[in-house]
Amino acid sequence: MAKLQKSIDKRNALIKATIELVNNNGFHATPMSKIAKMANVSPATIYLYFENKQDLVNQTYIEVKAEYTDYAFATYKDTMSVEDGFKLIWHRIADFKLKECENAMFLAQCDNTPMIDEPSRLEGIKHLQPLVELWARGKTEGIIKPISDYILYAYSINPLSFLMIIQKRGDFQLDKTHIEEAYQSAWSSIKVCN
Amino acid sequence: MAKLQKSIDKRNALIKATIELVNNNGFHATPMSKIAKMANVSPATIYLYFENKQDLVNQTYIEVKAEYTDYAFATYKDTMSVEDGFKLIWHRIADFKLKECENAMFLAQCDNTPMIDEPSRLEGIKHLQPLVELWARGKTEGIIKPISDYILYAYSINPLSFLMIIQKRGDFQLDKTHIEEAYQSAWSSIKVCN
Amino acid sequence: MAKLQKSIDKRNALIKATIELVNNNGFHATPMSKIAKMANVSPATIYLYFENKQDLVNQTYIEVKAEYTDYAFATYKDTMSVEDGFKLIWHRIADFKLKECENAMFLAQCDNTPMIDEPSRLEGIKHLQPLVELWARGKTEGIIKPISDYILYAYSINPLSFLMIIQKRGDFQLDKTHIEEAYQSAWSSIKVCN
Amino acid sequence: MAKLQKSIDKRNALIKATIELVNNNGFHATPMSKIAKMANVSPATIYLYFENKQDLVNQTYIEVKAEYTDYAFATYKDTMSVEDGFKLIWHRIADFKLKECENAMFLAQCDNTPMIDEPSRLEGIKHLQPLVELWARGKTEGIIKPISDYILYAYSINPLSFLMIIQKRGDFQLDKTHIEEAYQSAWSSIKVCN
């Protein structure tokens, strides 16, 4: 029990170190030795938990992605109205991206570079299903524009990644009003105009 | 003269090779030797044109960014109406991102990773001035939402980067209709609702 | 008792695994962890039975060498005539080398590389005493050439190692006729010509 | 010219270092760094001349093997009688094995371990053709025993490897008389008895 816990702790420490270092330096500029040092283990120990560097990053990605989507949909129920549902999910996502900054940055970097291998990327995508279903419902009800999910995503969800990045970089600080403005823009871009 | 041209050719070949290789492999997985080989030059020759690898990428970034903004604003005139001006600029940007795919991908990768150093990034940003001025005019005229330029950018321009990436990745192919839908979303997200 | 047997079993399993793995990969390409796995033991357990990797291989060598010479001389009696005695021993050796292929290969690899340390090598050699004595008798009786035992060994016994290796490698398959031809060559090379 | 020569010198130094170190320590116990140091180059330089460690050893093997067979057959002419031809080749081989000790040891180690890859081994074998042809002629003329070349080789040529190894190890020193005795044994083992 104590032993198992220690193992889990080490694995978590490694994942945490990976996120922080990759965020600051990028995948290839992050040596295994530094990850090990930050996680307070020997470099060789990493290989007890992960097959190699690629596997370490893949697993980190999948884990963080799951955390992200779990958070996003935690309080959502498909009995909600389309607008209420979207509002809820959107705000949860915004919350995650702006508060769990490290994790969200990591996901953004993974999604924008050839860092993660294809299987892991696909693994990460399928978690967004509830949002896709909500949109489908919204299209049927004539509330959401009848256009590709990719475009809906690009305009309603993805901008949060950009805002997170510039906030992380220190260029811009989002307060509650900004969030509300952003939500209005997101909703405007996908809702059917009356 | 012929000599100067040969020099320029080499520099261009190096920049082109850098873009292609960094797009496909990322910054750190792109060795100078490969860049040299693809540009048909000796590795040592790179150092006649650039100080080091970081400088090569920085300069490439600045150059491509300039090309991008030049294209974006080439036909824009500040005598246009706000809506016409935005429509024009947006479509030029869309054009560039979806047709000059390699260049746009490179910019996206630079903007989403700690690959470019701060001074070069700032250098790249300032070219967007005309758009910022257009938005300022739009806000005065009550046509554009009175919110931060960062949010305006996040919702009206940045989504194109996302669409470009997934198109490059082969997940989605944008035709003219999609572009029009995207534009409607972009415009909806920043225009003042009547 | 049962406990002692279990210990012996483990030791034997380790020795067997060592032989097989070293045969196929060589000494340095055989990790202790693989030996442990093949013997169904923990890596740490090896160190209960052997001091270190070198000791494991040394002991394996000595053990297999003893098995080899035991087999070679099992039915030999020094009352036999020189020719009968040599014929018997030679065929026993041939038998061992061609049938107990794994063991013989292991010995050959040890004898041809700097894998075994000197003391163990000497330990292994002294078991050939009966053959040396037979030759001494043969020389006295004028049946065996009066030349160095090293040369006698090189021409009458060592060739079997070569034949074993190429058979193991699949280049050549020895049947009964080949064995007889080989024996004739061996005997011709050391007997005094009439 | 001077440059080319320097390249060749380096390559030769690397091959020489490889032979010496592999002889003394075996393939896997010979680090590239030591080879580099002995050849007075940086470890990285090795990779300008060889693809990797395996390639370095393969090429060394092929080169030494060629040297060996070149020497063996240098003065042989197929107009010689079978016995004269064999005597000549045998003595040339003996010469090489006992005087070019380092090279011969290296070949022996390569031939007795899974150190060289299959293609290189085959490359090395084909050089023995003249000896095979001599034996064919000898069989036709009824001078050489009508048995497999593998057995002829095992008894007439291979014993020299054994004698070389024990001489290298310091156990036994061969003088002219020993060589002559060895030759007699070799010839006795393959010639047809009258």
Next chain:
DNA sequence: GATGAATGAGGGTTCATTCAT
């Protein structure tokens, strides 16, 4: 200006061995 050979520093990974349990 242009090069290809050369390299030191460092990266990912493996492995013989140890130690707490």
Next chain:
DNA sequence: TATGAATGAACCCTCATTCAT
């Protein structure tokens, strides 16, 4: 006795950069 987790040292190899030509 037996273990599996842990590790430091070392290995092979790569690469940004330099230098003699």
